[in-house]
Amino acid sequence: MPTLTPMKTQLELFKEEAERFQKQHPDLEKIEVLYSGFCGPLRGKWLPASMLSKLTEGAVRLPLSTVALDVWGVDVSATGLAIERGDPDGILMPVPGTLKPVPWAKVPTAQVLVTLFELEEQTPHLLDPRYVLETAQAKLKDKGLTPVVATELEFYFIDMEPGSNGLPLPPIIPGTKHRLKASQIYDLDIMAQFEPILAEINRACKIQGIPADTTIAEFGHGQFEINLLHVPDALEAADHCLLFKRVIRHIARKHGMDVTFMAKPYAECTGSGFHVHTSLLDANGANVFTGETDEASPTLRHAVGGLLETMLDMQILFAPHANSYRRLQPASYAPTACCWGYDHRAAAVRVPATKGVGARLEHRVAGADANPYLVVAALLHGINHGLEHKCDPGTAITPQEDLAKYKHLSGNWETAITRWKDSAAAQQMTSSDFHRIYSISRSAEYDIFATTVTAFECQTYAKKV
Missing domain, CATH: 3.10.20.70 (Glutamine synthetase, N-terminal domain)
Structure with missing residues (x-):
């Protein structure tokens, strides 16, 4: 290349x-x-x-x-x-x-x-993830298109030390002796109690030029989401996300806590996602996704169609680890079907706006444990594929629709690895060297997990079989 x-x-x-x-x-x-x-x-x-x-x-x-x-x-x-x-x-x-x-x-x-x-x-x-994204962005720029990208990252504050079972513990609420143990969705009292650490995160972001924006308390105990503002450069957006995770980790430790970006740190709580909003500008700075009605424009539909068509092939980039697949389960507040919808958070691809400068799509599949460069590269490749082949995404899902008729994301790590290995789309996304070495990397990690005997297995089977 x-x-x-x-x-x-x-x-x-x-x-x-x-x-x-x-x-x-x-x-x-x-x-x-x-x-x-x-x-x-x-x-x-x-x-x-x-x-x-x-x-x-x-x-x-x-x-x-x-x-x-x-x-x-x-x-x-x-x-x-x-x-x-x-x-x-x-x-x-x-x-x-x-x-x-x-x-x-x-x-x-x-x-x-x-x-x-x-x-x-x-x-x-050729194996550098940032370069993989640079090549994906270049293919769109060759068409006179500039990606505009914004990210949303969910994460959990956790105790510095794990519990006696080795699993993460929710943090002690700042200024109290009480450990978080209940849902906190949009809870402003919880936000206020965590204000010192959240405020310092925002100050550090300003110093480092990271465009941190809205902060919300999420469902899980100690779970928050912070959004980063859009920028007209996919590389810069991924840089921001990568460095933002570093900011959160260091500031949390300064305040006597830690943070985890595991996709599913607690079985009983929601997982942490990495959502990516994307639009495209033409050479004149106009949003090519915008239309005249509340329906998605043909260009936006083609982009969504390309993402859906390549989604299963790219799943290992969105869910790279064993724990990633704990999140991608039914009724877990994470997408499981390869479908799209308007302002519909059960969809893998959501279209929150169809008109004006804000017309865009939101990709909701990746977990917070995924590499931002590789996730955004996969998205740009899917969008480019959709534009080149005029992919049809089908009909948008409706509220209460049965998702059984759609193709589903795999809940199995090995299946996702194999799909990537055998995928022509994955090979076309980047160099053959990256495709091969990344395949080996994921298979090697899978093999270690597949051959490791866990405490849970021993507790379950040692005296029962």
Whole structure:
């Protein structure tokens, strides 16, 4: 695949930004270099401030194999990326516009997002999730279309320590000795009690340029949703979401709590979703989804149709882990059928508005545990597929409609992995290398879960069979 943003251009842009930042923050001591792999936490390294110039020269390196580490941070030998080939380094390429202060750090600190580049070719690493999204967005830009993307992220505050059974505990309500244990949907009293931590999250977002907007208390005990404002750049929207999760985690820990983005941390409570709103602008800045009536325009219908047609093939990107499938169950406030509707939250794809600048679709399938770059890449690929093939989404669902007639999302992790492996659409979304290595990554994690004997199994069967 061709380089979308030449390395030299990217470094020149970042060098100007770094010089301005150092003048504004002369006391800077540390730089946290961050990037996203397939799954798990953000990875990277800490640099002394004196090494910022090396970053601007493309002289900071990290093994390319780390992008495909499993959720436990271990090399997946079947990928052949690590010691099997000498574990070569790649270049950590800074992303212009992402050098920001870290307000929770104990010493003056900055952070910057990076992408992985090949050392010899000086081109993007094909396995880097951010580059996967960049290529998906480029296909729409080649048509003169600019994606406008906004995200909504649900999460749970939890206790710093798990319960005696090893499972997460809801947090102690700030200012009290009482643990949350009831539904709190839209509860303003709960919001008020959590105001110190929520307010600090918003302040940190402002410092880091993350456009945090509405906050609501959700169904689960300790569950909240915070929305991020739309931006006319899918890469920037995914950057915001990734860094927003980091903000929430660090501020929660500062307040004596932790946070989980597991799709389903409690069996008895609702799961946490990652909802993505998308529209498209033409070369003149006009929303191509807008129509004249309350019915979806042909272009919007085609986009929805493409998402529905590719949804099962892309499900492993929306639900990448074992726990993801606990959320995708009937009557769980998560979509289970491949259908669409107007302002209908049981639909996998919801159309909240059909006219004016706000005409858009909302994809509701992904869990909060999914990689934002890969989710948005899958969405853009589906939309592009729908526009190219003029996909028909069928009739919008109605309230109380029986969803049995629709194709259903798989509730089985292995099925979703196999569907991705065998999918032509998945292979077309990105490079053959990414498709193959991501398949191996998901199968390897599945195999570990499939062969691990759990405490629940032993409690159930040890003295019964």
